[in-house]
Amino acid sequence: MRVTPNPLAKGFFGRSVDELKRLSGIALRAEGTRRATNPYVLHTFHEPDSPESCKLMSDGDVGGFSRAHLDWIPPATSLHPLPSENNKGYAKFHGSISIELPADKPHIQRTGYAAWRTKDRPPTVFGKSLWDIDPYAFLALRIKSDGRKYFVNLQTESIVPTDLHQHRLYARRPGEWETVLIKWNEFVRTNHGVVVEPQTELLRQKVRTVGIGLIDRIPGKFELCIERIWATNELGEEYLKEDDRIEEGQLKSKHGEKIRWNEEKA
Numbered sequence: 509m510r511v512t513p514n515p516l517a518k519g520f521f522g523r524s525v526d527e528l529k530r531l532s533g534i535a536l537r538a539e540g541t542r543r544a545t546n547p548y549v550l551h552t553f554h555e556p557d558s559p560e561s562c563k564l565m566s567d568g569d570v571g572g573f574s575r576a577h578l579d580w581i582p583p584a585t586s587l588h589p590l591p592s593e594n595n596k597g598y599a600k601f602h603g604s605i606s607i608e609l610p611a612d613k614p615h616i617q618r619t620g621y622a623a624w625r626t627k628d629r630p631p632t633v634f635g636k637s638l639w640d641i642d643p644y645a646f647l648a649l650r651i652k653s654d655g656r657k658y659f660v661n662l663q664t665e666s667i668v669p670t671d672l673h674q675h676r677l678y679a680r681r682p683g684e685w686e687t688v689l690i691k692w693n694e695f696v697r698t699n700h701g702v703v704v705e706p707q708t709e710l711l712r713q714k715v716r717t718v719g720i721g722l723i724d725r726i727p728g729k730f731e732l733c734i735e736r737i738w739a740t741n742e743l744g745e746e747y748l749k750e751d752d753r754i755e756e757g758q759l760k761s762k763h764g765e766k767i768r769w770n771e772e773k774a
Contacts, residue, residue, distance in 0.1 A: 544643035544741055550718055551626050552736040553599035556580050562719070565623045566603070572619035573606035581733070591684035592652065598735040607725050622730070625661060625719025638665060642712040644739035646689040652733040653679035657724040662695060665714035673710050674698050677720060685735070689743070 552558060559578045566576040579600045584593035607620040629637035641647075647660065658677040673695035680686060692712060697704045701723065718737055722730055 547648070547742070548639070548641065548644060548739040550639055550641075550715075550737045550739060553580065553734055554597045554736070556582075556597070558597070559599050561627050562599075562624050563627050565621075565625075565721075567606075567616075567619035567621055571610040571613045571616055573608050573610075574604065574620060574622050575606075576601070576603040576622035576624070578624050591681070594652070594685055594733070594735055596735055598650075598652075598733050600731060600733050601720065602729070602731040604729050605722065605725065605727055607727055620725035620727070621721065621723045623661065623719060623721030623723075625663065625717045628716060636665075638713075639715040639739070640713045641692065641715055641739040643741075644692070645741050646691060646739070646743070647718075648738050648740045648742075649677070649688045649690075650685065650735040650737075651677070651679065651688060652685045653677070653682050654731045655679060655682035656722060656726070656730050656732075658732055659721050659723060660690060660695075661717075661719045661721055662710065662715055663717040663719075664711040665716060666711065668699065670699055671704065672698050685733075689740070 551561070557580075559580050562578055564576050564578055566572070566574045568574050568576070577600075579602070581594075581598050581600050583596050583598075584590075586593065586595075589595050601622075601624055603622055605620050605622060609619060610616055631637055647662075649660070659674045660677050662673040664671075664673065675690050675695045677690075678688060692710055695710050697707050697710075720732065720734070722732075
C-alpha cells in the first residue's frame with residue numbers, strides 16, 4: 509500500500525514535533541494539576557507572511573461596498589519607539605465601511621461589516637489542530653486601535669458551525685499600543701449577530717479560530733493594528749473591570765434587547 513504524500517511532508521511532521529514538545533512541556537510543568545505559568549501564543553504577526561494564515565471577510569464578498577485589508581507592517585527602527593510605534597512586526601487591519609446596498613442584488617438587505625480570522629490550522633499526527641486554553645483565565649491582545657467598536661470573535665468545535673463567541677474589544681488609549689485582557693467566561697455565544705439562548709460555556713479545550721470584526725455600521729475608514737494574540741493567567745494593569753465597561757453594544761438578544769457588557773452572562 510502506498511502512503512499518501514501529505515502525511516510525509518516536512519510541514520506535517522514539523523507541526524507534529526512542535527505539538528509533542530508543547531504537550532511534553534505541559535506534562536513536565538504539571539500544568540494539568542496547577543495554574544499554568546507560561547503564556548500560550550495563539551497567533552503573532554511578527555513575520556511578513558503571517559497575514560497569509562488569516563482570512564479576510566467583508567460585505568464586499570457578497571456585492572457590498574465595504575473594503576478590508578490585512579497588511580504586514582515592519583517593526584520600528586528607533587531604539588526607543590514612541591507609544592504609537594512598535595519594535596516588532598504587526599498587521600494592520602484597515603479599509604472602509606459602507607452601508608450602501610447593491611442595486612442589482614435585492615436579496616442583500618444589510619451591509620457595513622469587515623472582519624478577519626485565523627484560518628483552520630493544519631493537522632498533526634495528533635489529529636485536528638485546536639487550541640486548548642482551559643488552563644488560562646484570559647485572552648490577551650496587543651493592539652493599537654482607532655477607537656471604533658471592534659469585536660473579538662472565537663470559533664470552537666461547536667455542533668453549530670456558525671456559532672461565534674464574541675466580546676467587545678475595549679481600547680483605553682486609541683492611537684497607542686496597549687495590551688487588552690478579556691476573561692474567557694465573559695464571551696457571549698452568538699449566531700449571525702444575535703445572542704443565542706440559552707447561553708453555553710465556551711468550549712475551552714477546542715478553540716478553532718480567533719479573529720476581530722467591525723460591525724458598528726458607521727461609514728468611513730477604519731484601522732486596527734494587531735501584534736499578537738495569546739492566552740495567559742497574568743493580570744496586567746490594562747485589564748478592565750466589569751464596572752469600567754457599562755455600555756450597550758451592537759449585539760442583541762433574540763427579543764431585540766441590546767446586550768449591556770456590565771451584566772452577568774448566564
